[in-house]
Amino acid sequence: MRHTPLHSDGSATIAGVVGIIAGIIFFASSKLGVLPATILQLTGIILITVGAYFLIRYRLTGFSYVIKNVDGGAPDFIVERAQGKNSIVIARVGIEDIKIFKPVSSSGWKKDEELIKLGSSVKTWNYCVNLHPPNPYLMITADPDGTFSAIVFEPNAEMIALINNYSRSLPVDPV
Secondary structure (H helix, E strand, C coil), X not given: CEXXXXXXXXXXXXHHHHHHHHHHHHHHHCCCCCCCHHHHXXXXXXXXXXXXXXXXXXXXXXXXXXXXXXXXXXXXXXXXXXXXXXXXXXXXXXXXXXXXXXXXXXXXXXXXXXXXXXXXXXXXXXXCCCCCCCCCEEEEEECCCCCEEEEEECCCHHHHHHHHHHHHHCCCCCC
């Protein structure tokens, strides 16, 4: 099963374009002599860089989520990143390694109680295509060595049901 969420939030595009335009204005205004040129040019470069980051990260990058049975055992949850025509696998998690799978708010997932309980050693990966996703989910996994990782992503209803179905059939291993 594969799901590729659509870019539905325009705030990242607006932030990127505004950052680039503001950066160009700051850079160009350094010729007027109002403030020291170095400060205006440095501010312009920073704004252009931040604007380009928002456009590249949230408009030109896409993620696909795949649940696939690779080796005959429990299926894997796979995240693929697509930029242009190139697509690479950037995450692979065994369904049996999922400890927590739940919806979170788009702006407050960093303050989730399970993440806070696990402490700052948890690596968190945001694989959402939108800056403010409409229905993000948090997946916390445990590696065999006892380290925890968290993935925030935008599944569809079919994928949510599939992951919930697999995770209910696994033995409960409290975090």
